[in-house]
Amino acid sequence: xxxxxxxxxxxxxxxxxxxxxxKGQVLDERRGPEGMQHCIEAGFAEVLDRYLTQVxxxxxxxxxxxxxxxxxxxxxxAPYADLPAEVAKLASQAVRLPLNLAGAxxxxxxxxxxxxxxxxxxxxxxxxxxxxxxAKAGHExxxxxxxxxxxxxxxxxxxxxxxxxxxxGELFSLLSGHSILRHAMPEKGRILPDDPAFTTAxxxxxxxPAAFMGQLFPIxxxxxxxxxxxxxxFARLSGLLxxxxxxxxxxxxxxxxxxxxxxxxxxxxxxxxxxSGTELVLANAEEATRDALLAAAAEIWGWQDx
Amino acid sequence: xxxxxxxxxxxxxxxxxxxxxxKGQVLDERRGPEGMQHCIEAGFAEVLDRYLTQVxxxxxxxxxxxxxxxxxxxxxxAPYADLPAEVAKLASQAVRLPLNLAGAxxxxxxxxxxxxxxxxxxxxxxxxxxxxxxAKAGHExxxxxxxxxxxxxxxxxxxxxxxxxxxxGELFSLLSGHSILRHAMPEKGRILPDDPAFTTAxxxxxxxPAAFMGQLFPIxxxxxxxxxxxxxxFARLSGLLxxxxxxxxxxxxxxxxxxxxxxxxxxxxxxxxxxSGTELVLANAEEATRDALLAAAAEIWGWQDx
Numbered sequence: 001x002x003x004x005x006x007x008x009x010x011x012x013x014x015x016x017x018x019x020x021x022x023k024g025q026v027l028d029e030r031r032g033p034e035g036m037q038h039c040i041e042a043g044f045a046e047v048l049d050r051y052l053t054q055v056x057x058x059x060x061x062x063x064x065x066x067x068x069x070x071x072x073x074x075x076x077x078a079p080y081a082d083l084p085a086e087v088a089k090l091a092s093q094a095v096r097l098p099l100n101l102a103g104a105x106x107x108x109x110x111x112x113x114x115x116x117x118x119x120x121x122x123x124x125x126x127x128x129x130x131x132x133x134x135a136k137a138g139h140e141x142x143x144x145x146x147x148x149x150x151x152x153x154x155x156x157x158x159x160x161x162x163x164x165x166x167x168x169g170e171l172f173s174l175l176s177g178h179s180i181l182r183h184a185m186p187e188k189g190r191i192l193p194d195d196p197a198f199t200t201a202x203x204x205x206x207x208x209p210a211a212f213m214g215q216l217f218p219i220x221x222x223x224x225x226x227x228x229x230x231x232x233x234f235a236r237l238s239g240l241l242x243x244x245x246x247x248x249x250x251x252x253x254x255x256x257x258x259x260x261x262x263x264x265x266x267x268x269x270x271x272x273x274x275x276s277g278t279e280l281v282l283a284n285a286e287e288a289t290r291d292a293l294l295a296a297a298a299e300i301w302g303w304q305d306x
Numbered sequence: 307x308x309x310x311x312x313x314x315x316x317x318x319x320x321x322x323x324x325x326x327x328x329k330g331q332v333l334d335e336r337r338g339p340e341g342m343q344h345c346i347e348a349g350f351a352e353v354l355d356r357y358l359t360q361v362x363x364x365x366x367x368x369x370x371x372x373x374x375x376x377x378x379x380x381x382x383x384a385p386y387a388d389l390p391a392e393v394a395k396l397a398s399q400a401v402r403l404p405l406n407l408a409g410a411x412x413x414x415x416x417x418x419x420x421x422x423x424x425x426x427x428x429x430x431x432x433x434x435x436x437x438x439x440x441a442k443a444g445h446e447x448x449x450x451x452x453x454x455x456x457x458x459x460x461x462x463x464x465x466x467x468x469x470x471x472x473x474x475g476e477l478f479s480l481l482s483g484h485s486i487l488r489h490a491m492p493e494k495g496r497i498l499p500d501d502p503a504f505t506t507a508x509x510x511x512x513x514x515p516a517a518f519m520g521q522l523f524p525i526x527x528x529x530x531x532x533x534x535x536x537x538x539x540f541a542r543l544s545g546l547l548x549x550x551x552x553x554x555x556x557x558x559x560x561x562x563x564x565x566x567x568x569x570x571x572x573x574x575x576x577x578x579x580x581x582s583g584t585e586l587v588l589a590n591a592e593e594a595t596r597d598a599l600l601a602a603a604a605e606i607w608g609w610q611d612x
Contacts, residue, residue: 214472218427221429224429249520
């Protein structure tokens with residue numbers, strides 16, 4: 001069986017490729033750390049060619065990409081689609097890379113989404129494709145997509161009607177690695193969702209999301225005064241930040257939340273959501289992205305319904 | 307008239323010296339950037355000697371120091387005093403530097419304060435001396451001391467009964483200079499307290515202190531989508547952070563707040579406090595520190611009431 005296209009999720013710090021048929025069969029796959037940040041220096045075309053050669057792709061195999069590679073500072077800009085955005089129709093706004101970048105190959109870039117509301121402007125790239133996959137699988141409601149910039153989106157009637165991004169993951173890196181709190185942190189930390197230092201901090205922040213600003217410096221003081229170990233301080237900082245975000249987002253929400261990704265950071269968000277009393281619907285991030293890229297490819301290249 | 311002692315406020319990033327008589331006359335003064343961070347490499351004794359020589363101090367002139375020079379990572383540790391701390395009596399816990407550090411000179415280090423409460427551990431060094439000066443001038447109530455780590459203390463009956471430090475200033479530096487928000491920031495920013503981008507953000511955060519976590523990423527998105535200039539983004543970030551801190555601290559407080567320092571950052575806190583409907587009592591930071599060091603020196607060296 002021969003491949004019909006390559007589906008690629010090209011994020012800020014990761015690259016993921018599936019070699020697929022138009023019926024959705026995955027013939028091969030690759031993943032690597034060559035995200036946008038790496039490729040700005042290493043070259044997007046070079047990285048893509050290397051991966052396509054690895055999977056034995058024909059010179060004319062079409063390629064469909066979603067994610068940060070389509071940002072202005074990425075490979076080739078795919079303009080944002082606006083809200084409300086019917087996710088099944090995003091393929092119509094994919095752009096084709098010009099000859100000077102793509103050569104003879106047909107390479108398409110999925111659009112991101114922009115919320116052009118002056119009161120709460122926001123953008124996403126890559127998550128819109130995940131959301132299209134979720135919608136295809138029949139999901140509806142509030143979706144939580146953990147990451148360095150965790151995104152919360154509302155999916156209604158197959159359209160994204162609003163979303164909000166949180167800097168929580170980046171804030172955790174900055175505070176634990178580059179603020180005065182770094183003196184209270186372990187050399188290398190790992191947080192388990194059932195760590196009592198993490199869950200206690202979650203509960204505090206869920207109960208009072210505005211409090212955490214005043215609970216940061218005490219992490220340093222707590223270490224100075226001998227109240228907490230570096231490992232406890234690390235877990236506590238994570239719990240305060242994730243708890244403040246989740247507590248804020250689920251306030252007044254009684255519907256289930258669709259959580260995309262349950263490993264690593266996802267497991268910490270799952271714990272926060274559960275402790276907030278929120279019912280969870282679990283979804284797989286990679287499956288959602290791949291399913292949506294397949295559907296978009298069928299739309300773009302005019303295949304029968306995949 | 308000859309000097310009786312040198313009073314020194316030795317912070318993390320600043321050095322301030324007053325050459326004084328026991329009656330409180332200031333015969334000379336110096337200030338410089340040689341704070342603790344500088345002196346850990348350059349040497350505390352060397353910096354002190356240079357300044358004392360500049361003001362023509364006698365070899366046996368006593369020296370009284372408050373601030374971070376007394377931290378464990380500073381010159382010589384002065385253990386923390388505990389709460390409730392009667393600030394007029396802190397001099398009794400000042401420590402004298404040993405011969406190997408001080409030579410023949412009598413050098414004393416004021417203690418910091420520690421709040422040894424596992425639920426809200428906190429520490430201060432330098433601010434306790436400001437608070438002693440405020441108490442001496444008859445101030446009582448909630449005191450706000452803006453800085454990289456803004457401190458809020460409760461002064462009751464001449465004692466500090468509790469305090470809380472906020473990372474707000476450091477958070478602003480990290481977010482504006484080292485997070486994804488840096489792309490939305492000006493080369494060099496300066497915020498005036500009546501800047502509408504600042505005051506609008508203040509009002510938003512004062513009304514809803516828990517909201518700001520979700521308003522950080524939109525600063526980057528607002529710049530990408532063309533809603534705000536870099537200068538507006540810079541002022542907005544400051545307003546959101548200070549507003550969240552002040553909104554949290556004044557919730558349910560109807561008494562006046564004593565604000566120490568009204569220039570630069572102090573002016574931004576003053577605006578936030580005013581907009582929150584809080585009545586302000588203005589106090590001078592340097593006067594408070596100098597007055598308290600004079601009173602402590604009189605106590606230590608047995609002079610008549612200064």
